Amino acid sequence: MERIVADVDHIRFDIEDALEQQKGPISLPFARMDKSSAAVCVFFQSGTCHRADRCPFRHIMGDRTVVCKHWLRGLCKKGDDCEFLHEYDMTKMPECYFYMKFKACHNKECPFQHIDPETKAKDCPWYDRGFCRHGPTCRNRHVRRLICINYV
Known part of the structure:
Protein backbone atom coordinates (compact mmCIF):
# COMPACT_ATOMS: atom_id res chain seq x y z
CA MET A 1 0.00 0.00 0.00
CA ASP A 89 -15.46 57.23 7.23
CA MET A 90 -18.14 55.82 9.53
CA THR A 91 -20.59 58.59 8.61
CA LYS A 92 -20.38 57.59 4.94
CA MET A 93 -20.59 53.84 5.45
CA PRO A 94 -23.61 52.01 4.04
CA GLU A 95 -26.23 50.69 6.41
CA CYS A 96 -25.70 47.20 7.85
CA TYR A 97 -27.96 44.74 6.01
CA PHE A 98 -28.45 42.47 9.03
CA TYR A 99 -29.23 45.32 11.43
CA MET A 100 -31.67 46.81 8.92
CA LYS A 101 -33.37 43.50 8.07
CA PHE A 102 -33.31 41.62 11.40
CA LYS A 103 -32.75 44.50 13.87
CA ALA A 104 -29.64 42.69 15.14
CA CYS A 105 -26.03 42.32 14.07
CA HIS A 106 -23.82 39.89 15.98
CA ASN A 107 -20.53 40.95 14.37
CA LYS A 108 -18.62 42.89 17.05
CA GLU A 109 -16.37 44.47 14.42
CA CYS A 110 -19.08 45.28 11.87
CA PRO A 111 -17.84 48.22 9.74
CA PHE A 112 -21.34 49.25 8.64
CA GLN A 113 -23.78 51.70 10.22
CA HIS A 114 -26.34 50.41 12.70
CA ILE A 115 -29.17 52.90 12.36
CA ASP A 116 -32.10 52.61 14.73
CA PRO A 117 -35.31 52.43 12.66
CA GLU A 118 -36.97 55.03 14.89
CA THR A 119 -34.28 57.61 14.21
CA LYS A 120 -34.20 56.70 10.53
CA ALA A 121 -37.73 57.92 9.82
CA LYS A 122 -38.04 61.58 8.91
CA ASP A 123 -40.02 63.99 11.03
CA CYS A 124 -43.52 64.61 9.71
CA PRO A 125 -43.76 68.18 8.40
CA TRP A 126 -47.54 68.24 8.93
CA TYR A 127 -47.29 67.11 12.55
CA ASP A 128 -44.60 69.75 13.14
CA ARG A 129 -47.08 72.38 11.90
CA GLY A 130 -49.72 71.15 14.30
CA PHE A 131 -51.84 68.46 12.62
CA CYS A 132 -51.27 65.32 10.54
CA ARG A 133 -54.33 63.70 8.97
CA HIS A 134 -52.62 60.27 8.94
CA GLY A 135 -52.31 60.20 12.71
CA PRO A 136 -50.60 57.09 14.13
CA THR A 137 -50.54 55.40 10.69
CA CYS A 138 -48.29 58.11 9.25
CA ARG A 139 -45.05 56.75 7.75
CA ASN A 140 -43.11 59.71 9.15
CA ARG A 141 -42.16 60.29 12.75
CA HIS A 142 -44.40 62.29 15.09
CA VAL A 143 -42.22 63.88 17.75
CA ARG A 144 -43.96 65.81 20.50
CA ARG A 145 -42.03 68.98 21.09
CA LEU A 146 -42.18 71.03 24.26
CA ILE A 147 -42.97 74.68 23.83
CA CYS A 148 -40.59 77.17 25.32
CA ILE A 149 -42.08 78.64 28.53
CA ASN A 150 -40.62 82.04 27.64
CA TYR A 151 -42.63 81.98 24.39
CA VAL A 152 -45.97 81.61 26.17
Missing part, protein backbone atom coordinates in the same frame (compact mmCIF):
# COMPACT_ATOMS: atom_id res chain seq x y z
CA GLU A 2 2.79 2.44 0.86
CA ARG A 3 4.46 1.84 -2.43
CA ILE A 4 1.35 2.75 -4.45
CA VAL A 5 0.66 5.98 -2.53
CA ALA A 6 4.31 7.03 -2.37
CA ASP A 7 4.74 6.94 -6.15
CA VAL A 8 2.48 9.96 -6.94
CA ASP A 9 5.08 12.74 -6.63
CA HIS A 10 5.63 12.94 -10.37
CA ILE A 11 1.94 13.65 -11.13
CA ARG A 12 1.25 17.32 -11.86
CA PHE A 13 -2.13 18.88 -12.61
CA ASP A 14 -2.72 21.75 -15.06
CA ILE A 15 -4.35 23.81 -12.31
CA GLU A 16 -1.10 23.79 -10.32
CA ASP A 17 0.76 25.49 -13.18
CA ALA A 18 -2.00 28.07 -13.56
CA LEU A 19 -1.97 28.84 -9.82
CA GLU A 20 1.80 29.27 -9.75
CA GLN A 21 1.59 31.85 -12.53
CA GLN A 22 -0.94 33.84 -10.51
CA LYS A 23 1.18 34.07 -7.36
CA GLY A 24 2.01 37.52 -6.03
CA PRO A 25 0.38 40.88 -6.64
CA ILE A 26 -0.07 42.17 -10.15
CA SER A 27 2.80 44.56 -10.82
CA LEU A 28 1.92 48.03 -12.01
CA PRO A 29 3.87 49.79 -14.78
CA PHE A 30 4.91 52.58 -12.42
CA ALA A 31 5.47 52.27 -8.69
CA ARG A 32 3.48 55.42 -7.85
CA MET A 33 0.33 54.33 -9.70
CA ASP A 34 -1.21 52.49 -6.76
CA LYS A 35 -2.48 55.16 -4.39
CA SER A 36 -5.54 53.25 -3.20
CA SER A 37 -4.41 53.26 0.44
CA ALA A 38 -3.08 56.84 0.45
CA ALA A 39 -4.98 59.73 2.01
CA VAL A 40 -6.88 62.23 -0.13
CA CYS A 41 -4.89 65.29 -1.23
CA VAL A 42 -6.25 68.36 0.55
CA PHE A 43 -4.61 70.70 -1.95
CA PHE A 44 -6.19 68.92 -4.93
CA GLN A 45 -9.64 69.29 -3.37
CA SER A 46 -9.10 73.03 -3.07
CA GLY A 47 -7.59 73.19 -6.59
CA THR A 48 -4.06 74.15 -5.52
CA CYS A 49 -2.00 70.92 -5.91
CA HIS A 50 0.84 71.48 -8.38
CA ARG A 51 2.45 68.03 -8.05
CA ALA A 52 0.04 66.25 -10.45
CA ASP A 53 1.21 62.62 -10.93
CA ARG A 54 4.14 63.08 -8.54
CA CYS A 55 1.78 63.74 -5.61
CA PRO A 56 1.83 60.85 -3.11
CA PHE A 57 -1.79 61.53 -2.15
CA ARG A 58 -4.95 60.59 -4.02
CA HIS A 59 -6.58 63.04 -6.39
CA ILE A 60 -10.28 62.20 -6.49
CA MET A 61 -12.81 63.86 -8.75
CA GLY A 62 -16.41 64.49 -7.81
CA ASP A 63 -18.28 63.88 -4.61
CA ARG A 64 -17.90 60.31 -3.46
CA THR A 65 -20.35 59.65 -0.69
CA VAL A 66 -20.35 55.87 -0.24
CA VAL A 67 -17.39 53.79 0.90
CA CYS A 68 -16.32 51.13 -1.64
CA LYS A 69 -17.37 47.69 -0.41
CA HIS A 70 -14.55 46.05 -2.39
CA TRP A 71 -11.95 48.42 -0.90
CA LEU A 72 -13.12 47.47 2.61
CA ARG A 73 -12.15 43.86 1.86
CA GLY A 74 -8.94 44.90 0.05
CA LEU A 75 -10.27 43.73 -3.32
CA CYS A 76 -10.87 46.97 -5.28
CA LYS A 77 -8.80 47.02 -8.46
CA LYS A 78 -9.96 50.41 -9.75
CA GLY A 79 -7.77 52.57 -7.50
CA ASP A 80 -8.33 56.30 -8.17
CA ASP A 81 -10.75 55.46 -11.00
CA CYS A 82 -13.23 53.93 -8.55
CA GLU A 83 -16.47 55.88 -8.25
CA PHE A 84 -16.71 55.03 -4.54
CA LEU A 85 -14.80 56.39 -1.55
CA HIS A 86 -11.58 54.65 -0.50
CA GLU A 87 -11.53 56.03 3.02
CA TYR A 88 -12.97 54.58 6.19
Whole structure:
Protein backbone atom coordinates (compact mmCIF):
# COMPACT_ATOMS: atom_id res chain seq x y z
CA MET A 1 0.00 0.00 0.00
CA GLU A 2 2.79 2.44 0.86
CA ARG A 3 4.46 1.84 -2.43
CA ILE A 4 1.35 2.75 -4.45
CA VAL A 5 0.66 5.98 -2.53
CA ALA A 6 4.31 7.03 -2.37
CA ASP A 7 4.74 6.94 -6.15
CA VAL A 8 2.48 9.96 -6.94
CA ASP A 9 5.08 12.74 -6.63
CA HIS A 10 5.63 12.94 -10.37
CA ILE A 11 1.94 13.65 -11.13
CA ARG A 12 1.25 17.32 -11.86
CA PHE A 13 -2.13 18.88 -12.61
CA ASP A 14 -2.72 21.75 -15.06
CA ILE A 15 -4.35 23.81 -12.31
CA GLU A 16 -1.10 23.79 -10.32
CA ASP A 17 0.76 25.49 -13.18
CA ALA A 18 -2.00 28.07 -13.56
CA LEU A 19 -1.97 28.84 -9.82
CA GLU A 20 1.80 29.27 -9.75
CA GLN A 21 1.59 31.85 -12.53
CA GLN A 22 -0.94 33.84 -10.51
CA LYS A 23 1.18 34.07 -7.36
CA GLY A 24 2.01 37.52 -6.03
CA PRO A 25 0.38 40.88 -6.64
CA ILE A 26 -0.07 42.17 -10.15
CA SER A 27 2.80 44.56 -10.82
CA LEU A 28 1.92 48.03 -12.01
CA PRO A 29 3.87 49.79 -14.78
CA PHE A 30 4.91 52.58 -12.42
CA ALA A 31 5.47 52.27 -8.69
CA ARG A 32 3.48 55.42 -7.85
CA MET A 33 0.33 54.33 -9.70
CA ASP A 34 -1.21 52.49 -6.76
CA LYS A 35 -2.48 55.16 -4.39
CA SER A 36 -5.54 53.25 -3.20
CA SER A 37 -4.41 53.26 0.44
CA ALA A 38 -3.08 56.84 0.45
CA ALA A 39 -4.98 59.73 2.01
CA VAL A 40 -6.88 62.23 -0.13
CA CYS A 41 -4.89 65.29 -1.23
CA VAL A 42 -6.25 68.36 0.55
CA PHE A 43 -4.61 70.70 -1.95
CA PHE A 44 -6.19 68.92 -4.93
CA GLN A 45 -9.64 69.29 -3.37
CA SER A 46 -9.10 73.03 -3.07
CA GLY A 47 -7.59 73.19 -6.59
CA THR A 48 -4.06 74.15 -5.52
CA CYS A 49 -2.00 70.92 -5.91
CA HIS A 50 0.84 71.48 -8.38
CA ARG A 51 2.45 68.03 -8.05
CA ALA A 52 0.04 66.25 -10.45
CA ASP A 53 1.21 62.62 -10.93
CA ARG A 54 4.14 63.08 -8.54
CA CYS A 55 1.78 63.74 -5.61
CA PRO A 56 1.83 60.85 -3.11
CA PHE A 57 -1.79 61.53 -2.15
CA ARG A 58 -4.95 60.59 -4.02
CA HIS A 59 -6.58 63.04 -6.39
CA ILE A 60 -10.28 62.20 -6.49
CA MET A 61 -12.81 63.86 -8.75
CA GLY A 62 -16.41 64.49 -7.81
CA ASP A 63 -18.28 63.88 -4.61
CA ARG A 64 -17.90 60.31 -3.46
CA THR A 65 -20.35 59.65 -0.69
CA VAL A 66 -20.35 55.87 -0.24
CA VAL A 67 -17.39 53.79 0.90
CA CYS A 68 -16.32 51.13 -1.64
CA LYS A 69 -17.37 47.69 -0.41
CA HIS A 70 -14.55 46.05 -2.39
CA TRP A 71 -11.95 48.42 -0.90
CA LEU A 72 -13.12 47.47 2.61
CA ARG A 73 -12.15 43.86 1.86
CA GLY A 74 -8.94 44.90 0.05
CA LEU A 75 -10.27 43.73 -3.32
CA CYS A 76 -10.87 46.97 -5.28
CA LYS A 77 -8.80 47.02 -8.46
CA LYS A 78 -9.96 50.41 -9.75
CA GLY A 79 -7.77 52.57 -7.50
CA ASP A 80 -8.33 56.30 -8.17
CA ASP A 81 -10.75 55.46 -11.00
CA CYS A 82 -13.23 53.93 -8.55
CA GLU A 83 -16.47 55.88 -8.25
CA PHE A 84 -16.71 55.03 -4.54
CA LEU A 85 -14.80 56.39 -1.55
CA HIS A 86 -11.58 54.65 -0.50
CA GLU A 87 -11.53 56.03 3.02
CA TYR A 88 -12.97 54.58 6.19
CA ASP A 89 -15.46 57.23 7.23
CA MET A 90 -18.14 55.82 9.53
CA THR A 91 -20.59 58.59 8.61
CA LYS A 92 -20.38 57.59 4.94
CA MET A 93 -20.59 53.84 5.45
CA PRO A 94 -23.61 52.01 4.04
CA GLU A 95 -26.23 50.69 6.41
CA CYS A 96 -25.70 47.20 7.85
CA TYR A 97 -27.96 44.74 6.01
CA PHE A 98 -28.45 42.47 9.03
CA TYR A 99 -29.23 45.32 11.43
CA MET A 100 -31.67 46.81 8.92
CA LYS A 101 -33.37 43.50 8.07
CA PHE A 102 -33.31 41.62 11.40
CA LYS A 103 -32.75 44.50 13.87
CA ALA A 104 -29.64 42.69 15.14
CA CYS A 105 -26.03 42.32 14.07
CA HIS A 106 -23.82 39.89 15.98
CA ASN A 107 -20.53 40.95 14.37
CA LYS A 108 -18.62 42.89 17.05
CA GLU A 109 -16.37 44.47 14.42
CA CYS A 110 -19.08 45.28 11.87
CA PRO A 111 -17.84 48.22 9.74
CA PHE A 112 -21.34 49.25 8.64
CA GLN A 113 -23.78 51.70 10.22
CA HIS A 114 -26.34 50.41 12.70
CA ILE A 115 -29.17 52.90 12.36
CA ASP A 116 -32.10 52.61 14.73
CA PRO A 117 -35.31 52.43 12.66
CA GLU A 118 -36.97 55.03 14.89
CA THR A 119 -34.28 57.61 14.21
CA LYS A 120 -34.20 56.70 10.53
CA ALA A 121 -37.73 57.92 9.82
CA LYS A 122 -38.04 61.58 8.91
CA ASP A 123 -40.02 63.99 11.03
CA CYS A 124 -43.52 64.61 9.71
CA PRO A 125 -43.76 68.18 8.40
CA TRP A 126 -47.54 68.24 8.93
CA TYR A 127 -47.29 67.11 12.55
CA ASP A 128 -44.60 69.75 13.14
CA ARG A 129 -47.08 72.38 11.90
CA GLY A 130 -49.72 71.15 14.30
CA PHE A 131 -51.84 68.46 12.62
CA CYS A 132 -51.27 65.32 10.54
CA ARG A 133 -54.33 63.70 8.97
CA HIS A 134 -52.62 60.27 8.94
CA GLY A 135 -52.31 60.20 12.71
CA PRO A 136 -50.60 57.09 14.13
CA THR A 137 -50.54 55.40 10.69
CA CYS A 138 -48.29 58.11 9.25
CA ARG A 139 -45.05 56.75 7.75
CA ASN A 140 -43.11 59.71 9.15
CA ARG A 141 -42.16 60.29 12.75
CA HIS A 142 -44.40 62.29 15.09
CA VAL A 143 -42.22 63.88 17.75
CA ARG A 144 -43.96 65.81 20.50
CA ARG A 145 -42.03 68.98 21.09
CA LEU A 146 -42.18 71.03 24.26
CA ILE A 147 -42.97 74.68 23.83
CA CYS A 148 -40.59 77.17 25.32
CA ILE A 149 -42.08 78.64 28.53
CA ASN A 150 -40.62 82.04 27.64
CA TYR A 151 -42.63 81.98 24.39
CA VAL A 152 -45.97 81.61 26.17
